[in-house]
Amino acid sequence: MSIRQRLYPDPGQLAGLVEHCHHARFVFNIGLEQRSMWRRWKHDRGTHPEYGDLNAARITTASQMRELAQLRGELGWLRAGSSSVQQAALRDLDRAFQNFYAGRAKYPQFKRRSEREGSFVVRDLTVRRLNRKWGVVTVPKVGQVRFRISWMWADIERATSARVTHRNGRWHIAFTTPAAEKITAESGAVVGIDRGVANTLATSEGRMIQAPSLTDPEKTRFLRLQQRLARQQKGSKRRAQTLDRLATLRRRLGDRRTDWVEQTTTGLARTYDLIAVEDLRVQNMVKRPAPKPDPVHPGVFLPNGARAKAALNRAILASVWGRFLTRIEHKMPEGTVLRVDPKNTSRTCAACGHTAASNRESQAVFACQACGHQAHADTNAAVVILDRALGTTAPGHGVSGRRSPAFAGSANQPAA
Numbered sequence: 001m002s003i004r005q006r007l008y009p010d011p012g013q014l015a016g017l018v019e020h021c022h023h024a025r026f027v028f029n030i031g032l033e034q035r036s037m038w039r040r041w042k043h044d045r046g047t048h049p050e051y052g053d054l055n056a057a058r059i060t061t062a063s064q065m066r067e068l069a070q071l072r073g074e075l076g077w078l079r080a081g082s083s084s085v086q087q088a089a090l091r092d093l094d095r096a097f098q099n100f101y102a103g104r105a106k107y108p109q110f111k112r113r114s115e116r117e118g119s120f121v122v123r124d125l126t127v128r129r130l131n132r133k134w135g136v137v138t139v140p141k142v143g144q145v146r147f148r149i150s151w152m153w154a155d156i157e158r159a160t161s162a163r164v165t166h167r168n169g170r171w172h173i174a175f176t177t178p179a180a181e182k183i184t185a186e187s188g189a190v191v192g193i194d195r196g197v198a199n200t201l202a203t204s205e206g207r208m209i210q211a212p213s214l215t216d217p218e219k220t221r222f223l224r225l226q227q228r229l230a231r232q233q234k235g236s237k238r239r240a241q242t243l244d245r246l247a248t249l250r251r252r253l254g255d256r257r258t259d260w261v262e263q264t265t266t267g268l269a270r271t272y273d274l275i276a277v278e279d280l281r282v283q284n285m286v287k288r289p290a291p292k293p294d295p296v297h298p299g300v301f302l303p304n305g306a307r308a309k310a311a312l313n314r315a316i317l318a319s320v321w322g323r324f325l326t327r328i329e330h331k332m333p334e335g336t337v338l339r340v341d342p343k344n345t346s347r348t349c350a351a352c353g354h355t356a357a358s359n360r361e362s363q364a365v366f367a368c369q370a371c372g373h374q375a376h377a378d379t380n381a382a383v384v385i386l387d388r389a390l391g392t393t394a395p396g397h398g399v400s401g402r403r404s405p406a407f408a409g410s411a412n413q414p415a416a
């Protein structure tokens with residue numbers, strides 16, 4: 001994956017970056033010329049076998065690296081540049097040839113000298129976050145260059161190299177991150193996960209996990225700002241200010257949410273070999289959509305209104321859940337996150353399968369009217385979700401065989 005961010009070098013750093021572009025181009029072109037000559041020589045050798053040992057003269061990235069070192073010894077201006085940037089240019093060239101040999105690209109072209117554009121690669125990347133909006137990347141011989149963060153920091157941080165490009169006075173940096181490695185627990189453990197409002201996630205083993213939200217004062221402020229926004233004139237300065245403040249709250253929530261989702265999904269992927277969740281797409285069909293706040297008549301939201309806050313909370317949780325699903329499916333091997341039909345998961349008894357609305361004694365307590373089984377309502381639902389996944393996907397190890405251990409764990413859990 002490549003993440004492109006805008007780079008903002010200080011005026012004092014510009015010359016150094018331009019130098020790197022020139023050096024990278026010079027080394028790339030010299031290396032390309034050498035390889036092209038060798039290819040011609042190899043071709044000619046077909047008709048003149050007395051030319052000598054082909055392998056001895058073979059050009060590799062390693063041999064070119066050695067020659068680059070010699071060249072640096074001879075050329076002071078090249079020696080003044082960064083060897084890491086220059087070596088990266090040779091690797092760049094090698095990549096271009098590999099793509100050519102694999103039929104993915106045309107024969108590599110010489111790079112033209114230009115003051116208006118250029119690029120070079122930074123390896124052994126070091127990035128640091130300054131604040132929400134800004135990060136710095138360490139460029140050899142130039143120092144820490146600022147860039148604007150517009151992507152998940154967790155992804156940028158994983159980048160192993162980056163290409164700095166310059167075009168018409170604008171600088172960008174494209175971070176290259178390795179494809180996310182799948183996490184395999186190999187524990188044999190399976191889990192069902194129910195999502196809810198009181199507990200963001202409840203596992204079939206009785207664990208409750210809370211996602212961060214806005215604090216109560218933040219929610220009040222958010223709703224007030226929304227109200228204010230509706231009254232303000234489009235294009236006005238005050239409206240722009242309100243939008244700014246709303247954006248600040250959203251970003252704060254977004255950062256919290258991202259951190260939580262990353263930690264939680266990694267933790268679950270390291271623990272379980274199989275995770276069963278409710279299928280959101282089906283959920284949409286089953287549940288009526290929650291009423292949305294009307295921006296034209298913001299009066300429906302009283303600033304401290306419990307209903308407004310509850311609606312906001314649901315909206316926040318919905319966004320957390322969506323992100324959670326995306327990330328857990330990224331991190332776990334294919335086919336190990338199973339989505340099941342969410343219909344009646346909260347009303348079905350995990351012990352006997354009896355389904356009735358009256359099973360749900362309260363928000364938190366599940367008490368089966370048929371067999372008397374009691375459990376935390378969310379835990380019960382998580383067990384039902386797991387059973388559905390196992391019942392439909394692994395007939396041999398179906399509901400009855402697998403339910404007991406997971407269920408025994410959940411039954412001991414206090415219904416709090």
Ligand SMILES: [Zn+2]
Nearest residue numbers: 349352368371
């Ligand atoms: Zn029952």
